[in-house]
Each structure stands twice: as structure tokens, then as C-alpha cells.
Amino acid sequence: MDGRANPESDGAAGGPEPRRRTGGRSARVRESVLAAALALVAERxxxxxxIAEVAVRAGVAETTVYRRWPTPTALISDAVTELAAQGNPAPDTGDLCGDLRRVAEQITALLAGPGIARLVGATLSMAGDAEVDAARRRFWDTRFASNAPVVERAITRGELPGGTVPREVLETLAAPLYFRLLVGGEQPDGAFISRCVDDAVTLHGGRVGR
Structure with missing residues (x-):
């Protein structure tokens, strides 16, 4: 033995273990910063x-925020992209109308969150900014793509004609919901959601089950 430490046995011998980069802290920092950014936009x-106030709310150094998001625009763009994935699992009730109703309820619940309607509205008003506009497009693409299986399964079951475009069905469903929430400022009730579901199905050649 030459007395040199074997790096693979340090942990077992009570010495320092090799440093592992798991990304855990990085993920937590990102989550905290984006949540703080969303909260601020929702309020104001x-x-x-x-950026300075985002850092305070997130409990991180201001330089930490600037390293990842050099501008408020970059920060809000990332926050909107993150928002798109929230509360959006594709339902599978075994029935097209049931699935579309769940999707409509997801949309309603998302936009009912504190300040979320204001945030989405802000991205629309900033469509001239390339970074924000790209985030807005990612938001819609992510939301529609994640729920596309709802329509694909309905085609397989014969509830919709072959060749039906999933995004078009989902746009037909979502458009009146977003309009009522973002423009009208009203929360859709059960009757309104049912009407949106029926319209989406019938307009794309499906049959509404009773």
C-alpha cells in the first residue's frame, strides 16, 4: 500500500464523498424564481x-436570477412556458364528450388561478416582443399537444371522422372559454362548458351522446 486514498472508498472510510451534481437545487431555484415572477405579474x-423583487421573494441572490434570466422579458417568457405544463394531464374517460369536458374544466381551473388571466393577457399585449411571442406560442402548442390524445382516441373509437385534426377540435372547445374568461371576465358555468363540448363535437362531425 502506498498510502494514497482510493477515491472510490472515501465514503465507506468516513471521508468526504464525491460531489454529485444532481440538479436538485438548480430545479428548486428555478421553480422558486418562476413562481415569484408569476405572482408579481399576477399582482401588478x-x-x-x-428582478430585484423576484429575487427577494424567491429567496435567492439577484445575481442568480440575472445569470439565468438577464431581462424581465426572458423571465416572463420562461414562466409562461412553465405555466403551460401545469394542470394539463390528458383525460381518458373512455368517452369523447367526457374527455372534452375534463379538458374544458382544466382550462377553467387554470385561468381561475390568482392573476393567471392577467398574465395570459399580458403575453397577448406583448405579441410584438419576439421572446414573449415565442413563449406564447409554446404555451398554446404545449397545451394543445398534451391533449391531442383525447381526439386521437375518439377517432380510433369512431366518435370522430378519420382525418380529424386534433388541434382544430381543441381550438373549437377552448376558444369560447378563453374569450369568456379573458374578454368577458366571467367564469364559465357547467351549462356553458356543456355547450362548448357539444359545439366542438358536432362541428367536427361527431355525435353528442345523451
């Missing part, structure tokens, strides 16, 4: 977003 709009 995009014009009220300040």
Missing part, C-alpha cells in the same frame, strides 16, 4: 416585474 402586471 408585466410593468411591475422587477
Amino acid at each position: 402586471g408585466f410593468e411591475g416585474l422587477r
Whole structure:
């Protein structure tokens, strides 16, 4: 034995274990910062977003935020992209109308979150900014793609004609919900959601079950 430490046995001998980069802290920091950014925009709009205050709310150094998101626009773009994946599992009730109703309820629940309607509205008003516009497109693409299996399964079951485009069905369902929430400022009730589901099915050649 030459007395040199074997790096693979340090942990077993009570010495320091090799440093592992798991990304755990990085993920937590990202989650905290994006949550703080969303909360600020919800309270004050995009014009009220300040990197310094985001850092304070997230409990991280301001330089940590600037390293990942050099501008408020970059931060809000990432936050919108993150928002798209929230509360959006594709339902599978075995019935097209049942699935579409669940999707409609997901949309309604998402936009009912504190300040979320204001955030989505802010991205629309900032469509001239390439970074925000790209985030807005990612938001819609992610939402529609994740629920496309609802329509694909309905085609397989014969509830919709072959060749039906999933995104078109989902757009027909979602458009009146977003309009009522973002433009009308009203929360859709059960009757309104049912009407949206019926319209989406019938307009794309399906039959509404009773």
C-alpha cells in the first residue's frame, strides 16, 4: 500500500464523498424564481416585474436570477412556458364528450388561478416582443399537444371522422372559454362548458351522446 486514498472508498472510510451534481437545487431555484415572477405579474402586471423583487421573494441572490434570466422579458417568457405544463394531464374517460369536458374544466381551473388571466393577457399585449411571442406560442402548442390524445382516441373509437385534426377540435372547445374568461371576465358555468363540448363535437362531425 502506498498510502494514497482510493477515491472510490472515501465514503465507506468516513471521508468526504464525491460531489454529485444532481440538479436538485438548480430545479428548486428555478421553480422558486418562476413562481415569484408569476405572482408579481399576477399582482401588478408585466410593468411591475422587477428582478430585484423576484429575487427577494424567491429567496435567492439577484445575481442568480440575472445569470439565468438577464431581462424581465426572458423571465416572463420562461414562466409562461412553465405555466403551460401545469394542470394539463390528458383525460381518458373512455368517452369523447367526457374527455372534452375534463379538458374544458382544466382550462377553467387554470385561468381561475390568482392573476393567471392577467398574465395570459399580458403575453397577448406583448405579441410584438419576439421572446414573449415565442413563449406564447409554446404555451398554446404545449397545451394543445398534451391533449391531442383525447381526439386521437375518439377517432380510433369512431366518435370522430378519420382525418380529424386534433388541434382544430381543441381550438373549437377552448376558444369560447378563453374569450369568456379573458374578454368577458366571467367564469364559465357547467351549462356553458356543456355547450362548448357539444359545439366542438358536432362541428367536427361527431355525435353528442345523451
